[in-house]
Amino acid sequence: MLLSAIPNCNKSLISPALNQKKGNQEVESQWAKPRQELKLLQRLAPPIFAAFVALSPIIAPPVSYGQAIDVQRGASLFNRACIGCHVAGGNIIQPGATLFLKDLQRNGVDTEEEIYRITYYGKGRMPGFGEMCTPRGQCTFGARLQEDEIRLLSEFVKSQADQGWLNIGNGGD
Structure with missing residues (x-):
């Protein structure tokens, strides 16, 4: 109640343990999407690279x-x-x-x-x-x-x- 009366009060000063738990969840949620994208890229990279090698005229030399x-x-x-x-x-x-x-x-x-x-x-x-x-x-x-x-x-x-x-x-x- 006292906190609602003071609009500019930083809640982290009053309850650091509660804020730290909430901060960890926010940090984890920030990294969840990039991790999913990295896993997708790791799964797709080998077939994409194989297709690139097979279709690229630069990598396959015309003569021995x-x-x-x-x-x-x-x-x-x-x-x-x-x-x-x-x-x-x-x-x-x-x-x-x-x-x-x-x-x-x-x-x-x-x-x-x-x-x-x-x-x-x-x-x-x-x-x-x-x-x-x-x-x-x-x-x-x-x-x-x-x-x-x-x-x-x-x-x-x-x-x-x-x-x-x-x-x-x-x-x-």
Whole structure:
């Protein structure tokens, strides 16, 4: 009754034990909702993360590490043996014989096997780079390439032609 007569009186000064019990309930009720949300998040996190991993193109690389190494080696071989005439897939000697897909198709050289054959034995003004290249006048005077190197080179040229020679860069040197 006395408390009701004094409007600004703090009840905590009069009954600290009662107020402490009430305060603990308020604190617990403040944390109840976040705890429920945390439990829900803990239950949903694994399936959400699994779906993200399965659907994300960033996490699933397009090629294996071994394939990336082969592409890099192919680019390095290209930069060493071919770039003198075929800068970025073009052809500074014979403009109609570029390494762009449309020219390769027009010239009947649009498969890895055909690219391999021409790289090994040569054709027209293009010298052959194979170890067993003949006739002598058709073959390069420079260093010869081994069969596996020519295979990597033909795979690289075909993949770049399919992509429009966008990724030539410095790849491997």
